Amino acid sequence: xxxxxxxxxxxxxxxxxxxxxxxxxxxxxxxxxxxxxxxxxxxxxxxxxxxx
Amino acid sequence: xxxxxxxxxxxxxxxxxxxxxxxxxxxxxxxxxxxxxxxxxxxxxxxxxxxxxxxxxxxxxxxxxxxxxxxxxxxxxxxxxxxxxxxxxxxxxxxxxxxxxxxxxxxxxxxxxxxxxxxxxxxxxxxxxxxxxxxxxxxxxxxxxxxxxxxxxxxxxxxxxxxxxxxxxxxxxxxxxxxxxxxxxxxxxxxxxxxxxxxxxxxxxxxxxxxxxxxxxxxxxxxxxxxxxxxxxxxxxxxxxxxxxxxxxxx
Numbered sequence: 695x696x697x698x699x700x701x702x703x704x705x706x707x708x709x710x711x712x713x714x715x716x717x718x719x720x721x722x723x724x725x726x727x728x729x730x731x732x733x734x735x736x737x738x739x740x741x742x743x744x745x746x
Numbered sequence: 747x748x749x750x751x752x753x754x755x756x757x758x759x760x761x762x763x764x765x766x767x768x769x770x771x772x773x774x775x776x777x778x779x780x781x782x783x784x785x786x787x788x789x790x791x792x793x794x795x796x797x798x799x800x801x802x803x804x805x806x807x808x809x810x811x812x813x814x815x816x817x818x819x820x821x822x823x824x825x826x827x828x829x830x831x832x833x834x835x836x837x838x839x840x841x842x843x844x845x846x847x848x849x850x851x852x853x854x855x856x857x858x859x860x861x862x863x864x865x866x867x868x869x870x871x872x873x874x875x876x877x878x879x880x881x882x883x884x885x886x887x888x889x890x891x892x893x894x895x896x897x898x899x900x901x902x903x904x905x906x907x908x909x910x911x912x913x914x915x916x917x918x919x920x921x922x923x924x925x926x927x928x929x930x931x932x933x934x935x936x937x938x939x940x941x942x943x944x945x946x947x948x949x950x951x952x953x954x955x956x957x958x959x960x961x962x963x964x965x966x967x968x969x970x971x972x973x974x975x976x977x978x979x980x981x982x983x984x985x986x987x988x989x990x991x992x993x994x995x996x997x
Contacts, residue, residue, distance in 0.1 A: 695769040722780070730784045734893075737785070741965040742898070742958045743860045743873070743888045744934050 785893060786963075793895035797869050801842050801853040805993055808842065808915050809981055828880030828952070828978035829916040833872070834858050837865055840872075841879060843887070844911040844989045847904055847923075851992055854897045856912070860888045867894050876937055876955075879912040879919045880978055883939035883949040891958040891969070898958040901971055902926070910954060910973050911989055917980040921954045921973035928960055929968050936970045951975075 703710040834840045841856040854869040865871040870889040877883035889897035908923040927936065935942045936957065939949035952975035960969035979986065985993040 695766045725777075725780060726784060726788070730781055730789070733781060734785060734789075740890055740892050740894075740959045740963060741862070741931065742866065742890055742968070743862075743871075744929065744931060744936055744957055744968050744970075746932060746934060 790893065790896050790899070793867075794897075797854055797895045797897065798851065801855045801869065802992075802995070804839060804855050805842050805853065805913060808913055809993075810915070828919060828975070829980065830878050830881040831914050831916055833874065833878055836874065837861070839868070840914060842913040843870055844913070844992065845904075845908070846988055847908045848900045853989075853992065854889070856887060866890055869895070869897055873937055877939065877952075879914055879954075880917075880952060880975060882952055884937060884941060884953045884955055885912075886937045886955040886957070888957045891960070892963050898956060901956060901958050901969055902960075904971055909976075909986070909988055910956075911986055912954070913981075913985070913993075915981065917978060917983070918986055919975060920977045920986055922976045923971060923973045925972050927970040927972065929970055931965065931968055933968060933970075936968075941970075941972060 700710065700714075703713050705713075831840065836859040837857055839855045839857040842853055843856055844853050846852065856870045856872055857865045857868060858872050858874060859865045860871040860873055866889060870887050872878075873886040873888065876886040879885050891898045891901060904923045904926065906923060906925070910921040910923060912919040912921065927942075929936055936955055938945050938947070940947045940951070941953060941955055954973040954975070956971040956973075957968050959965060960967040977986075984990065
């Protein structure tokens with residue numbers, strides 16, 4: 695899977711590495727901005743109030 | 747030379763199902779750890795910062811002026827009894843809380859209600875039906891100890907004598923931390939006007955009760971922190987010395 699991605703990237707090795715870093719950064723950003731906040735709405739383990 | 751190279755490439759190009767499956771599993775594992783790191787650490791820092799700056803802005807709103815306060819000399823006409831406000835509508839922010847033990851720049855808003863879906867994401871929530879700051883009885887609040895900015899993350903580090911200062915539009919209420927208690931999630935006795943006494947015991951003290959989860963990241967128990975009112979001063983007197991630098995924006 696990742697080997698295929700590496701072959702899909704154009705250019706010499708240094709360019710591929712730069713492109714790869716850009717892709718990783720974009721994926722991380724998308725996770726932090728959209729995916730994680732959405733996931734967090736399903737994970738609420740910390741109840742802090744007393745009640746019946 | 748090239749033919750050998752190409753044949754090696756060709757043999758690597760064969761994608762095995764197990765190989766892809768393994769890479770997916772590794773990716774999922776990394777993803778889970780990233781999520782945990784975000785939820786338990788990074789997001790708390792970001793959200794905590796937002797809550798802090800929001801509370802600082804609200805502090806200016808409460809004191810009705812953005813100009814720095816100067817502490818005037820003691821006013822002999824200051825009423826001895828603390829002024830007690832009226833509980834606002836659900837989710838309305840009506841106070842700030844300053845806890846120097848949690849950090850020199852620690853301030854969070856207090857809003858009416860303890861709904862996890864809205865109030866507790868913005869800071870501290872006030873249990874509806876319990877007393878207001880400075881009132882005889884029990885001013886009870888709740889906040890997250892982990893996640894969502896974790897306003898009460900350090901609740902377990904409070905030490906007897908620590909000041910907990912509540913600011914409303916009326917003034918500044920300085921509570922002194924007394925003790926911690928641990929109860930089951932159903933332990934509503936901590937919200938009684940006299941904590942852990944039946945609701946019809948007539949209160950004489952002005953108590954503040956903070957609740958959060960215990961142990962951290964668990965819903966098994968609640969940690970409860972009790973404080974008693976030490977002093978009160980009207981808004982016009984400016985913030986107590988301990989937090990003056992923070993309120994005046996010089997921290």
